[in-house]
Amino acid sequence: MRHVAVIGSGPAGYYSAEALQKQFGDDVRVDVIDRMPVPYGLIRFGVAPDHQSIKAVSRRYEKVALSDNVRFCGNVLVGRDVTVPELLELYDAVILATGAPNDRPLGIPGDDLPGVIGSAAFVGWYNGHPEFAGLDPPLDVAAAAVIGNGNVALDVARILAKTPHEFVGSDIVAHAFGALGNSAIRRIHVLGRRGPHQIAMTPKELGELGHLEDAVPEVDLEDFPPALDDALLEPGQRKSVTYLREFASLTPDKARTIVFDFFARPLRIEGEGRAERLIVEKTRLDDRGAAVGTGETYAVECGLVVSCIGYKTPPIEGVPYEEDRGRFANSGGVIEAGPNGGLYCVGWARRGPSGTIGTNRPDGYEVAEKIAADLAAVGGRKSGRAGLDTLLDSRGVELVTFRDWQRIEAAEAARARAGSPREKFVAIEEMLGARGR
Numbered sequence: 001m002r003h004v005a006v007i008g009s010g011p012a013g014y015y016s017a018e019a020l021q022k023q024f025g026d027d028v029r030v031d032v033i034d035r036m037p038v039p040y041g042l043i044r045f046g047v048a049p050d051h052q053s054i055k056a057v058s059r060r061y062e063k064v065a066l067s068d069n070v071r072f073c074g075n076v077l078v079g080r081d082v083t084v085p086e087l088l089e090l091y092d093a094v095i096l097a098t099g100a101p102n103d104r105p106l107g108i109p110g111d112d113l114p115g116v117i118g119s120a121a122f123v124g125w126y127n128g129h130p131e132f133a134g135l136d137p138p139l140d141v142a143a144a145a146v147i148g149n150g151n152v153a154l155d156v157a158r159i160l161a162k163t164p165h166e167f168v169g170s171d172i173v174a175h176a177f178g179a180l181g182n183s184a185i186r187r188i189h190v191l192g193r194r195g196p197h198q199i200a201m202t203p204k205e206l207g208e209l210g211h212l213e214d215a216v217p218e219v220d221l222e223d224f225p226p227a228l229d230d231a232l233l234e235p236g237q238r239k240s241v242t243y244l245r246e247f248a249s250l251t252p253d254k255a256r257t258i259v260f261d262f263f264a265r266p267l268r269i270e271g272e273g274r275a276e277r278l279i280v281e282k283t284r285l286d287d288r289g290a291a292v293g294t295g296e297t298y299a300v301e302c303g304l305v306v307s308c309i310g311y312k313t314p315p316i317e318g319v320p321y322e323e324d325r326g327r328f329a330n331s332g333g334v335i336e337a338g339p340n341g342g343l344y345c346v347g348w349a350r351r352g353p354s355g356t357i358g359t360n361r362p363d364g365y366e367v368a369e370k371i372a373a374d375l376a377a378v379g380g381r382k383s384g385r386a387g388l389d390t391l392l393d394s395r396g397v398e399l400v401t402f403r404d405w406q407r408i409e410a411a412e413a414a415r416a417r418a419g420s421p422r423e424k425f426v427a428i429e430e431m432l433g434a435r436g437r
């Protein structure tokens with residue numbers, strides 16, 4: 001019998017568990033450990049609440065989660081309740097699937113002013129992440145700046161622009177639903193250092209902005225290269241740019257405007273005791289396609305700044321780490337191979353924060369194959385889940401099982417607001433209480 005611990009129950013964690021099942025059949029026991037009492041990582045706490053069809057992908061992981069040889073161990077923080085060296089003693093292999101939950105810092109003067117928020121915190125706030133429930137972002141201001149030209153920036157801009165009616169059918173948490181309903185924000189700037197051809201926004205998400213109930217996107221066609229150049233783009237990117245061009249013909253007849261500021265590099269944030277404006281330098285592209293400053297500056301008046309410029313994996317003591325790339329040091333997912341306890345990584349903790357949910361799948365399969373090769377001649381001498389239970393028991397850690405999670409989920413469904421599929425618990429204590437033990 002092989003014993004494998006997967007740390008993290010997001011997409012990368014569950015795809016790894018699935019791959020291990022396929023690799024070893026009944027000859028493996030997998031413990032999927034998560035610091036949260038609820039599974040699925042960013043599917044619950046990152047993917048936008050008005051994108052329920054994407055969140056539904058978690059149903060695919062249920063089959064794996066409910067099989068006899070895979071166990072969910074929620075409410076266990078690796079690094080506090082149990083360490084990686086301890087897990088390596090207990091399991092034949094340990095896979096880090098811890099994601100990249102920390103915001104990359106903006107790193108400009110004024111980025112510590114009240115009203116300047118990282119996207120992990122802002123997205124966590126509207127998705128009910130326990131650590132960010134008390135964020136209380138300033139929505140009593142006329143304008144917001146969203147820094148970044150990827151899908152996370154689009155999510156944030158869209159959530160700020162939607163009417164309460166447009167959240168019907170979403171699982172946005174009550175505190176965010178109420179606050180956004182009372183928001184005074186009328187202008188939402190989305191800033192990117194480069195131009196329309198360099199965006200990292202997918203067509204579906206971009207196209208949505210053209211159909212909002214009370215908001216209209218605005219672009220300046222001066223920022224675009226000649227239309228013929230679009231033919232050089234790969235098809236997905238071309239479609240995104242086509243949507244952007246179409247925004248230019250929309251009539252600005254709605255209460256809110258989403259303004260695309262291209263070639264805009266944030267220099268500093270100014271304000272008396274809180275963010276009041278973002279000072280931006282106009283850029284141009286150099287021969288290599290990099291943004292270079294032109295020296296021309298302008299101010300974007302805004303009382304809320306949300307930076308969506310990427311994420312980092314927090315280091316774990318004793319695990320080799322690449323500081324500049326913000327992820328674990330690894331070669332093809334292997335941190336340290338070895339029959340006496342190999343250490344591997346998958347998903348955002350392996351590659352950094354890019355790609356969709358499905359991009360994490362091959363990682364799990366690749367690592368399962370490597371584990372099989374590393375354990376070919378050995379394995380079966382570790383105590384696995386029995387050892388973990390003894391250790392956690394001795395430390396008074398209360399483990400949350402997948403059945404517990406199903407009870408939490410049922411309790412959330414039972415308290416759903418009208419029109420919402422569920423009303424998520426926000427506090428860890430509420431989640432633990434809803435297990436009904």
Ligand SMILES: Cc1cc2nc3c(=O)[nH]c(=O)nc-3n(C[C@H](O)[C@H](O)[C@H](O)COP(=O)(O)OP(=O)(O)OC[C@H]3O[C@@H](n4cnc5c(N)ncnc54)[C@H](O)[C@@H]3O)c2cc1C
Pocket residue numbers: 007008009010011012013033034035036039040041042043046047048051054076077078079097098099100101123152155346347348349354355356357358360
């Ligand atoms: C705001 C946002 C919106 C997104 N929207 C989409 C979308 O619409 N469509 C799409 O395809 N992709 C989307 N993505 C990308 C997608 O969410 C990621 O590709 C995917 O979640 C990465 O999977 P992961 O398993 O590596 O990390 P995560 O999903 O982050 O999972 C990591 C897990 O590890 C746990 N963990 C971390 N540290 C520890 C520890 N020390 N001990 C125990 N457990 C720990 C965490 O609690 C978490 O459950 C979005 C991402 C973001 C940030």
